[in-house]
Amino acid sequence: MTAPGQPDPRSSGPGVTEPPVLLDPRRWGGVVGLAGGLVFVLSYSDPLGTIASSFAEVAAVALALTAVVLLFVRPVALGPLARPRALAVLVYLACVAGEVVLIGVGSRALGDAGAGELRPALIAAVVGLHFLPFAWAFGERMFTLLGGVVAVLGAAGLVAGALGVPRAAEVSAVLAGFAMLVVLVRYTQGRFAPR
Numbered sequence: 001m002t003a004p005g006q007p008d009p010r011s012s013g014p015g016v017t018e019p020p021v022l023l024d025p026r027r028w029g030g031v032v033g034l035a036g037g038l039v040f041v042l043s044y045s046d047p048l049g050t051i052a053s054s055f056a057e058v059a060a061v062a063l064a065l066t067a068v069v070l071l072f073v074r075p076v077a078l079g080p081l082a083r084p085r086a087l088a089v090l091v092y093l094a095c096v097a098g099e100v101v102l103i104g105v106g107s108r109a110l111g112d113a114g115a116g117e118l119r120p121a122l123i124a125a126v127v128g129l130h131f132l133p134f135a136w137a138f139g140e141r142m143f144t145l146l147g148g149v150v151a152v153l154g155a156a157g158l159v160a161g162a163l164g165v166p167r168a169a170e171v172s173a174v175l176a177g178f179a180m181l182v183v184l185v186r187y188t189q190g191r192f193a194p195r
Contacts, residue, residue: 017081018077018078018079018080018113019081020073021071021072021169024081026140027071027078030071030188031071034180034184037060037063037177037181038061038064038177038181040120040174040176040180041056041057041177041178042121043059043175044169044170044177058075059178060070061183064181065177065185066188074191076190078187078190078192079192079193079194082139084139085136085137087137088138091134091136096130099127099130102129103122103126107119107122110122117161118158118170120157120172120173121154121157121172122169123160124151124153124156124172127151128147128150128151128154131143131150135147140192141192142183143194146183150179151178154173154174154176156168156172157171158175
């Protein structure tokens with residue numbers, strides 16, 4: 001129990017248990033995630049047609065800018081910064097290396113099978129999977145939702161594309177990009193902060 005007038009040590013917010021905005025690694029990690037979401041939308045929306053592609057690109061940029069404003073200009077409390085697990089850096093490096101290897105091997109396998117057009121969905125599935133261990137390593141539950149949704153969208157695009165659905169891989173990659181952007185906007189609004 002906290003004495004009257006004293007901040008609750010479990011509460012979130014600047015000055016309690018959060019680092020300064022510009023030194024908060026979660027905020028800079030969010031920028032990396034936003035860039036990834038934008039890459040998915042901007043890289044794979046062209047096959048959807050001019051109108052849909054233009055709408056998708058404008059919406060994606062608007063979401064990313066909203067998140068950047070919430071991260072650095074009008075910051076919202078993200079909650080206490082959890083101490084990363086001792087193996088966090090190793091988990092991070094292993095996940096990134098595994099992501100690169102899986103995308104390379106998977107792309108080669110798709111090319112050999114004559115299904116290279118499914119590569120965008122493969123990339124989305126692998127990117128989603130690479131986020132999942134971060135929830136444990138960094139104590140950020142947002143990664144579970146982020147990784148799960150992106151991996152499922154990528155896998156759905158792979159399956160639909162393999163079944164012959166036109167542009168399934170590109171659509172799943174664009175949706176994965178939007179999922180990343182939306183989850184990160186919600187994160188920047190403090191929606192994942194412990195209550």
